[in-house]
Amino acid sequence: MGSRHISLKDLARELNISISTVSRALKDHPDISREMKEKVKKLAIERNYTPNPLAMGLLKQETRMIGIVVPDLVTHFYASIISGIESVAKENGYFAVIASSNENIIKEKESIENLLKARVEGLIVCMSRETNTTDHFEKLVSRDIPLVMFDRVCLGDKIPAVIADNADASQKIVEHFYAKGYRRIAYVSGPENLSISKERMKGYWAGIKACGITPDENLVENCDLTFESAKTAMNRLLQLPNPPDAVYGINDTVAFGLMKAIKEAGLKIPDDIGVVGFTDEFHSVVVTPALTSVTHPTFEMGQQIAQLFFKSLTPGFQAETLIVKTQLVERESSNKSQS
Amino acid sequence: MGSRHISLKDLARELNISISTVSRALKDHPDISREMKEKVKKLAIERNYTPNPLAMGLLKQETRMIGIVVPDLVTHFYASIISGIESVAKENGYFAVIASSNENIIKEKESIENLLKARVEGLIVCMSRETNTTDHFEKLVSRDIPLVMFDRVCLGDKIPAVIADNADASQKIVEHFYAKGYRRIAYVSGPENLSISKERMKGYWAGIKACGITPDENLVENCDLTFESAKTAMNRLLQLPNPPDAVYGINDTVAFGLMKAIKEAGLKIPDDIGVVGFTDEFHSVVVTPALTSVTHPTFEMGQQIAQLFFKSLTPGFQAETLIVKTQLVERESSNKSQS
DNA sequence: ATCATTAATGCAAAGCTTTGCGGAAAGCTT
DNA sequence: AAGCTTTCCGCAAAGCTTTGCATTAATGAT
Structure with missing residues (x-):
């Protein structure tokens, strides 16, 4: 045996x-x-x-394991980032142990504890959508445990992080809609505790202002990032006395929910309502009409995250936040026929 | 430090x-x-x-790690199965280390070697699409290393496995098409070395026979499981002198490719051509028209895989193959208007 | 022939935990 | 008071690897 x-x-x-x-x-x-x-x-x-790596680990006091905690495993965005992280980790002789928080703060804390018990040498975390406290992260910092966050981040001055140019990208979506002739532009955001929500919201208002559109609070809705809640949010928007002629979601799952609700209401995309997503999943190409979306270079993002992690291991390292550029890929869903 | x-x-x-x-x-x-x-x-x-788990592992000669090798991480099917495996593993005090073969046989072998070096206590593997030899699996068997395979399997008499009722499900799709009024039913299969290809192919012919349709070899195409190659295969089918009025793919990625090609050819789904997928991904709901598809209970499948793995650890265990029932979920893409 | 080098190999400790066995002290019996 | 049983705790080995130091044998020098 x-x-x-x-x-x-x-x-x-x-x-x-x-x-x-x-x-x-x-x-x-x-x-x-x-x-x-x-x-x-x-x-x-x-x-x-x-x-025997166990004996080596014991002797050298290192495991060469790095723990990753993501909100879920079944989203292309995370899966692809993980692949990127793993590729760089492997190059450095490390390997990744992956845990999913299932978008649950309790499970997130448990996962972190378990990874620590398993003696990972550091952690890479993307917060769950429920995570509205940061003490468990502060504890890691004070215990001097290497930690890098990405996408949904917090405590930027203490914790190194990699995020997208959220505000910028969000603003560009609004401007793109405007250029295409849309005027009542709605936005369906996520939980307020998440950094991506805040930043993309900021970009929305900046875009509205830049286009000279009269701001309308009614055109901003919230959801909890699920397909269903996005549908519900969209239905609320559609029942407005003066409904939107364009809408975008905080990510592609949400965008798919928006599309579903719009179709169920018998409206046409992109002519009745334009739609744009965020975080380019593979299936943006597959849906009809093809979804205009903001592309994250997810694999490369994963690589950068891992590189930042290894950099954070060097003595004297100061926390920094890397911002990766995204790109708006125009497809059919926001291509209003000029009338 | x-x-x-x-x-x-x-x-x-x-x-x-x-x-x-x-x-x-x-x-x-x-x-x-x-x-x-x-x-x-x-x-x-x-x-x-x-x-310290390292010390314990050294002493007890066990790591409580179980290695998983999947063709990729970004497909919902695998991600969800992994979640299922992890849930049962955790219950038994084990945790999973995940590696991706990237559909590459070399990387598959490397991953297995690396996991073994890391001292996993056993392996759970789904073959890459390139894998056409089985000696690396036979070696594991002869070295007495616990191994369970799933979905794409081999050496069923020696290696415990969990698979779907592929032939049955495939036959049911054909019969479903027939019942809906489709008559020239095409099938786009995958690489011949994969068990799922063989079994689903068998089901196709069984279905054709059961429906009393004259078999037509031309209506069977192959692809390498990518979106692009599925499109190409579909285009070949469309250029047939007598093209199909229904088609299904070996999995949903393929089905999406089929749909894309059909749409690009200006044909309407489901009236001109009916489409059915295999392996229900989340996005079958999102595409237009919603894709009729065979549902795998992926999470539960993962749990069964893990259970079989632990069962295989008990002395005197004989390899067995578990077959999980799938279900055909009817949506719009195969709902021909009766004319 | 004796001493000093050099070359080649072995000893033992450290890293952390578990566990069989031996040992010391205390309490009890007679 | 001497012997016996409890009760409680420490020693040491095992699991595997690395590495400073010691050891042995052989070679060269004088």
Whole structure:
């Protein structure tokens, strides 16, 4: 049962030499004679020896594990970022252990605790949508545990972070709508505790102002980021005395919900109502009409997150926030026929 | 640096007692007096002691890690199955380490090797689409390493597996089409080395036969499971002298590709051509028209996979293949107006 | 032949936990 | 008071690896 892996001791016994000699032979230590090295290496390969990471971890006091906590695993956005993180982690000899908070603050705290118990050397976290307190993150900072946050972040002065140019992108969406001839532009936001909500909201108002549109509080709705709640929010907008002729959501799941509600109301996209999403999921291409959306370079974002993480390990590191540029990809859903 | 975690030794030193006493006190060993237990436990909580899993792993010769290798992470199907596996794993005190083969056989083999080096106690694998040899799996079997496969499986007599009722479901799709009035029913399959390809193909022909349709080899196309290749396959079908009036794909990504090609050809779904998918992704609801699709209970499937894995750990276990029932969810894309 | 180098290898500790066994002190019996 | 049983605790080994230091043998120098 426990004998599936062979150890230095096994090799040593078989060759009738000491463990230290085996260890040194495998690492080409100058003290060991050439013949001995060859003999040892040959047997090691034959027996398929691989060093035991548990023993190494114990000795070196490091696990080379890095813990990732994301709100869910089934969203393309997170999955792709994780892939990016893993690619850089692997390059640095680390590997990622992934936990999902299921958008739940309790589970988020538990996941962090469990990863710490498993002796990860640091954490990369994207807050759940419920997370409205930050003490569990402050505790990590005060315990000197390496931590990088992304997308939904907090405590930017203490915790290094990677985020999108949320306000900018949001403003550009409004301006894009305006340029396409839309005038009553609505926005469906997410929970107020999330940084992305705040920043994208800021961009919305900036865009409205930049376009010289009279601001209308009624055109801003909230949802809890689910497909269903987005539909509900859209229905509220549609029942306004003066409903919007354009709408965008805080992410693509929300945008899909908006589209569904619009279609169910018998309205046409993009002619009756224009729609734009945020966070380009694969399926923006698939829906009809194809969804205009803000593209996050998710894989690269993941790589940057990991790079920032490793940078944060160096002594004297000061927390910084990296902002990645997004791009508005125009497709059919916001292409109003000029009338 | 290495002093972020405190050990039994730290507690022992602080209380001026031996390490063994601390260890036993924390586990309520009868040899330890009540007062001593209380004193130790109090300090342990105060200092936030958690046992070092590396040391435990080394001692007990177990890591409680289980390795998962999937073709990709960004597909809802796999992400959801992983969640299911993790939920059961956690219950049993195990945690999952996830690796992606990126649909690449080399990377698949590497991932398996790396997980083994990391001392996972067993593996759960879904083959990449390129995987046409099975020797690396046979090696695992002969090395007595616990292994469970799912969805795309092989060596069913030696390796426990969890799969969908592929042939059945496939046949039901054909019959569903027939019942809806479609007569020239096409099928776009995947790489022939994959079990799902073979089984769903078998179901296709069974369905054709059951409906009394004259078989037509031309109505069966292949693709490599990507969106693009599915589009290409569909275009070939559309250029047939006698093109199909219904088509289904081996999974939903393929189905989306089919839909795209059909739309680009200016044909209407479901009236000109009916479409059905396989493996119900979230977005089947979002596309227009909503996609009729075969639902896998993915989360539950993940749970069953994990349960089978733990069952396979028990002595005397014989490989078995679990077949999970799927369900055909009728939506708009196959609902031809009766004419 | 003796001493000093050099080369090649082994010993042992550290990192953390569990656990069988031995040991000391206290209480009890007679 | 001597012997025995409890009660409570510490020693040490095992699991695997790395590495400073010690050891052995052999070579070269004088």
